Amino acid sequence: MDKLNNIIEEVLLKEKRNKFTFLTGAGISADSGIPTYRGSDGIWVKGTKFHKPEEFGTYKYFTEHQEEVWQYTLFRKKMIESAKPNKSHKILADLEKILNDRFHLITQNIDNLHRRAGNENIYEIHGNYREVKCSKICNKIIPIPNNITGKDIKEELRKDEINALKCTECGNWLRPNILWFDEYYNEKTNKRFSSLKIAKNSGILFIVGTSGATNLPLEIARTTLKYGGYVIDLNIEDNHFTELLKNKKRALIVRERSSEILPIIKEQIEKNLKKTI
Incomplete structure (x- = not known):
């Protein structure tokens, strides 16, 4: 986890394009029984x-x-x-409080569990x-x-x-x-342009519990890479992001459950924030 810690430390020191963005999908709600x-x-x-x-x-x-x-x-x-918010939802709510306006949450989930856990800065790209x-x-x-x-x-x-x-x-x-399977992303319902603007200004994009099988999540990851951000794939299986991130210098693939890796990320962010004070 040294590489991950170094990336977090680097982004916390940046003055521009320094947002911490989490892109979540159904995998993060699996421990809630969905x-x-x-x-x-x-x-x-x-x-x-x-x-x-x-x-x-x-x-x-x-x-x-x-x-x-x-x-x-x-x-x-x-x-x-x-269903009830699980450990991963609650950690993301904690991270929003820790990072304040540097935190963004883009979710494909329509289950409202992020909001119930306490997150407020949420972009629900598949509606609700x-x-x-x-x-x-x-x-x-x-x-x-x-x-x-x-x-x-x-x-x-x-x-x-x-x-x-x-x-x-x-x-x-x-x-x-x-968003149904035969429909296109737009701004009114799906926050298409808002989420891409966030990706452009993200120092790190964490991908948690989503396979990237629809086009906007992949476009978000591509945009983050294009503008110099890191993309960290936190999933238990290879997925559509895997090919995109292969051999990219500003990418990291971690094959762990979100409930195991998110506490480590939270700890590393808190530790490195103390260094910047």
Whole structure:
């Protein structure tokens, strides 16, 4: 871990492009009991009893099966709401307090666990389950209606829930404010440009629990490297970032669980911060 410590020390001494950015994915929530999508034990690989992501996780499928998609979405919502932030979430919340405005968190997760752990400076690039928006032309993002709660997998929508899930302006279905597999990143929902600006000013980008299977996370990593930042891949398996980082001088690959490596990173940051005072 000497190389990691040296990188942290170097970035803490920089006056520009000195942000500490953490890019997180489903792997960081696995210890909270939420299945990953693309890990070796994820629902992308195994599916569920009733659905696979490539079936329900598209805008096209939603336009044809709104009630079914909402039924499954509310099943996932119930699972997420019953989960609790784990050790890794709490360490990232601590690091935000330690680093203040030098800390940024970009997450692919829609589970709200980072926010519940105490993080505030969060960019949710895949959206979240706290909000909905019109599925057609209105596109206004609003909090999910109060009467819409999590459900069991076979529990159907009530009539009052169906009514609450219709846009008050145009009458079309509301949809979860999340990124589906057949959609593109934008700034309004996905903070595309904001996250790339953060990457440009990052002295270190830590990649935690994500395989980089979608294009914006990879673009964030490329941007950090392009502008002279370090990229540290903290995952238990090789992934799409592995090829990108291979033979790069300003890259480091660490094959450890986030619960094991994040405490070390926190300790190294605290130790090196004391040196700069």
